[in-house]
Amino acid sequence: MNDRPTIIGGLVIALVALTFPIWYSVGAGRPGPPPELELPADESQCVEDAASMRANHMDLLDRWRDAVVREGRRTYRSTNLGEVEMSLTKTCLGCHRNRETFCLRCHEYANVGGEGPAGGVRCWACHLEPEGN
Amino acid sequence: MNVLISLAAVVVLFLVGLLGGLPVLDIVFGILLPYAALAVFLGGLVYRVLGYARVPVPFRITTTCGQEKSLPWIRQAKLDNPSSIWGVIGRMALEVLCFRSLLRNTRTRLLEGGRLAYATSLTLWLAAMAFHWSMLVILIRHLRLFTQPVPGAVQWLQDVDGFLEVGVPVIYLSTLVFLVALAYLFLRRAVNPQLRYISLLDDYLLLFLLLGIGLSGFSLRHLIKTDIVAVKELTLGLATFRGVSLATLGTISPLFFGHLFLVCALLAYFPFSKLVHMIGIFLSPTRNLANNNRMVRHVNPWDYPVKVHTYEEYEDELREKMKAAGIPVEKE
Known part of the structure; x- marks a missing residue:
């Protein structure tokens, strides 16, 4: 006697669990294309290079927050645009006017935009949402 | 020596993985190797388990801990020595989810006057629980x-894991627990002379591989960040077999490929290492x-029909001689 049927059953369960991402994406329908961002029409450059902003914008915003709120410094010497004011509402949102079509597209795609504590976009807990939404 | 060799091996693997940051090689390290590693991982696991399935089930092991089911007034240890399928499921669940057998870990010490003392040692259990969970x-x-x-459960887990809300991006507790537990599991082997004596190259290699994956992952999230949207395009493309555009692949940092290559190495090595205990634990005969x-x-599965010679046949064969010798016979 051996336990072949039980073992094979367990193996099938294990394989189904391990390949979850593959059949989940089949079940949930093919995922849409990666997000496309609505870029500002009147500006072609951000304060830092696009590649660096894509990876490190949260650091920049974090540093700005600390500089403004804790140290009272308000000017930032940027690589591309000279001296700019460290202000989310005036500087960042001055160009990127719509958070739905800019911030949240990527944040939702990479699942860092939830409303929970680990969600990345906690900016709006303090900052007012700009008009024009 | 084993420590140094395995550390060097993991460092070399990581450095090789960094090559994924180069054009053309990013296809190899980003697409071909992950698929190959996954195929080896799944195929290897299936092979190992089918091997286990061919082995006949041994006789029930009675010498597990606890009182077996006996007379009604003797209390049975239902979880340690179960007699029903539900008892077995309970024992298995406690082993798989709570690592119950590690609670039996003891440490010994020679006291003054040459007395030997044993005490329960829970640190291995604690570190193992912390690491695995x-x-x-x-x-x-x-x-x-x-x-x-993304399933809601994943979002929920992210929120709970990052509830301290320290840093941007939020530092997850599980990351810290993972690294600390692994560091302890390594130091335990490195510091204790008896453990160092029985540790093999493979033991250190796996610890360093996991530590390398943990540290590179931590760096990717908190220190040297990369474009996460491009990474998700790649990983989602892998999961859905849709591939990823070469332009996107080119924007991902070398560190990510180092992380990914270590994961691939772990996956490919998995079925050939002691990590198969992930599946083997379910096949432990004492559990x-x-x-x-x-x-x-x-019934013994490899029993063959034994040729027997019963007393009746013996008597039939020799009855006359037995009578002549005065030996009593059962049948006249």
Whole structure:
């Protein structure tokens, strides 16, 4: 006697669990294309290079927050645009006017935009949402 | 020496992985190797388990801890020595989820006057629990890169894991627990002379591989960040077999490929290492067999029909001689 049927059953369960991402994406329908961002029409450059902003914008915003709120410094010497004011509402949102079509597209795609504590976009807990939404 | 060799091996693997940052090689390290590693991982596991399935089930092991089912006034240790399938499931669940057998770990010390003392030692159990559970949490958290839309449970786990809200991006508790537990498991081997004596190259290699994956993952999230949207395009493309555009692949940092290559190495090595205990734990005969030897007849699977010569046949054959010699016979 051996336990072949039980073992094979367990193996099938294990394989189904391990390949979850593959059949989940089949079940949930093919995922849409990666997000496309609505870029500002009147500006072609951000304060830092696009590649660096894509990876490190949260650091920049974090540093700005600390500089403004804790140290009272308000000017930032940027690589591309000279001296700019460290202000989310005036500087960042001055160009990127719509958070739905800019911030949240990527944040939702990479699942860092939830409303929970680990969600990345906690900016709006303090900052007012700009008009024009 | 084993420590240095395995550390060097992991460092070399990581450096090789960094080559994925170069054009053309990013296809190899980003697409071909992950698929190959996954195929080896799944195929290897299936091969190992089918090997186990071919082995006949041994006789029920009665010498597990605890009182077996006996007379009604003797209390049975139902979880340690179960006689029913539910008892077995309970024992198995406690072993798989709580690592119950590690609670039996003891440490010995020679006291003054040459007395030998034994005491329970829970640190190994604690570190093993911390490591395995945080690794599970980390694996589930990574589903955010492999699914679209991301299941709500993953989001919930992310929120709970990052509830301290320290740093941007938020530092997850499971990351810290994972690294600390692994560091302890390594130091335990490195510091204790007896453990160092019985440790093999493979033991250190796996610890360093996991530490390398943990540290490179931590760096990717907190220190040297990369474009996470491009990473998700790649990982989601892998999960859905849709591939990824070369332009996107080119924007991902070398560190990510180092991380990914270490994961690939771990996956490919998995079926050939002691990590198969992930599946083998379910096949431990002292855990998964109910002790019902006194209730159910177990036939030896490799029994062959034994030629027997019964007393009746013996008497039939020699009756006349027995009578002549005056030996009493049962049948006249």
